[in-house]
Amino acid sequence: MTRTDVIVIGGGLHGCCTALHLARRGLRPIVLEKNTVGRHASGVNAGGVRQLMRHTAEIPLSMAAMAAWETLAETLGPELAANCGFVGGVGQIGIAQSAQEMDWCHERVAEMHALGYDFEEVIDQEELRRLVPSVADICRGGLVSRRDGHANPFRTTQSFRRRAEQLGARILERTRVIGLEQGDGGWTVTTDNGVFRADIVVNCGGAWAWQAGAMVGEGFPKSHFASTLMVTSRMPHFIDPVVIGIDRVLSFKQTEAGTVVIGGGILGDPDLDEETAETVADRMMESAETVYEFFPILRKATIVRTWAGLEALMPDIIPVIGPSRVARGLWHAFGFSGHGFQLGPIVGSVLADLILDGESPIPLDAFSPSRFTAEGKLKPQAH
Ligand SMILES: Cc1cc2nc3c(=O)[nH]c(=O)nc-3n(C[C@H](O)[C@H](O)[C@H](O)COP(=O)(O)OP(=O)(O)OC[C@H]3O[C@@H](n4cnc5c(N)ncnc54)[C@H](O)[C@@H]3O)c2cc1C
The missing domain is CATH 3.50.50.60 (FAD/NAD(P)-binding domain)
Known part of the structure; x- marks a missing residue:
């Protein structure tokens, strides 16, 4: 004992x-x-x-x-901190494609201001394009939190x-x-x-x-669920912020190595007893299609791996x-x-x-x- x-x-x-x-x-x-x-x-x-x-x-x-x-x-300490690969200040952007999503962005920021928070801002198409030049014309703007980022x-x-x-x-x-x-x-x-x-x-x-x-x-x-991800082979650098969808299933970021990690809420099949989860190919295709629609540059990408992880859901x-x-x-x-x-x-x-x-x-x-x-x-x- x-x-x-x-x-x-x-x-x-x-x-x-x-x-x-x-x-x-x-x-x-x-x-x-x-x-x-x-x-x-x-x-x-x-x-x-x-x-x-x-x-x-x-x-x-x-x-x-x-x-x-x-x-x-x-x-x-400096070494272990650097090992985390934290990249801050590149921002996360919720991309709006429809007028309804833009309306929601304005309502959300008004709600945040009423609560005393000012880190989310509505951006128009011009600012979106400045932050993310590779975005498709169908994207109208969105919501940004500029301090956000990603880590390994x-x-x-x-x-x-x-x-x-x-x-x-x-x-x-x-x-x-x-x-x-x-x-x-x-x-x-x-x-x-x-x-x-x-x-x-x-x-x-x-x-x-x-x-x-x-x-x-x-x-x-x-309750629990399996969240899924896929990763591309290395691509030339084309994006700094992390982008996510508002109503659409979309989320991706480009790593320092050039690979693009794509997720955004596509569910896999969880198995809590076996302690594993699997991706489902057809659902991953759906996720890839949204990404292609918003970011045509990714049509050239090769998906090299998909995976899923188990997460508790309240x-x-x-x-x-x-x-x-x-x-x-x-x-x-x-x-x-x-x-x-x-x-x-x-x-x-x-x-x-x-x-x-x-x-x-x-x-x-x-x-x-x-x-x-x-x-x-x-x-x-x-x-
Ligand atoms: C695919 C995917 C993508 C995600 N993306 C993001 C993201 O971009 N940003 C974000 O903020 N969050 C994200 N999340 C959520 C995030 O990963 C989790 O919320 C977080 O990692 C939970 O950490 P944890 O320590 O609570 O759980 P876990 O990492 O699951 O750790 C719990 C550990 O407890 C152990 N354990 C359980 N029961 C026992 C027992 N009886 N005895 C001993 N050990 C036990 C398990 O084996 C496990 O290792 C994502 C999750 C997934 C699956």
Whole structure:
């Protein structure tokens, strides 16, 4: 039996970041990962670092995350920060093709201004063309968030892992949590690789996080989905910002190597039990067609690979971050519903504040685990 302060379930970006911040504050976290670090969503995502078009409840957290991306070297040191491949300030642009989409952009910016946020701007066709010269004439303008950018997801997760280890965290791969029990001596965490004791458990289990909830009788939605991506062979540099669709399924960015990573919400086939997900060729064709329509230059591209990743999906499309509603000393951070990479550098720091100080300067009420019923359904008032 191994005794420590904190067990973190899950070696994705959020688990590694949580371990890093807890270790930084003097605790001795052990991360238990059933596969390998970054094997799931955190290592295979599109790398979009996007404040643009977020759920309004997520904006304070997302803004704090953006500040954390821009100061990664303070958290990770210069080498590990550089390894993340973060490119900020190129902007993310939501492209509008129809008059209705342009109307929506104006309404969205008005709503943002009313809430006191000014980082989203409506752009007309001329500004869109200045930012993205290769865009097709059918695109009328859109919405831009100029500070946004992208990073390399696998290398980012590994950087957070390494820094956590440098600060004293232990990461155990191929270690699956199969039981959680609270007693007088704290938590007993049973795995297929030994038994651990800890005062605190943090559940960063991604698409499987509801299982840790179920181990203590705390219901959460079991829903998940497979998000897909494809990548082209190298192309001459033609775009800096990340572009996404408003009503259309579109998302892509060009990496420093020249490859273009294309995604945007096309679903694959998830298999939670087998812990894998597959792309579906016909659906990928649909995604490619929108990209060709908006960016004719990509007709010359060769798709070299497609893949899919598993992600937890909450009914209100925002994560669960906060203390368990049934047990003391258990904390949750999961359910990022397709947009948790950008939040990666901040959630662990917020959890460390909550666990050690009992509060966070960032408003988190919307993410409370208590918005769900005992059966794991969203409470009516939380809709
Ligand atoms: C294809 C794709 C594209 C995406 N693109 C973007 C994007 O551009 N921008 C953005 O912001 N977000 C994006 N996302 C979402 C983002 O990747 C996720 O929100 C984020 O990575 C979630 O991190 P996590 O640490 O919560 O989960 P994960 O990375 O899934 O990590 C959870 C880990 O917990 C482990 N685990 C679970 N249960 C147990 C257990 N019982 N015992 C031990 N280990 C356990 C799992 O094996 C897993 O490794 C995308 C997601 C996908 C799939």
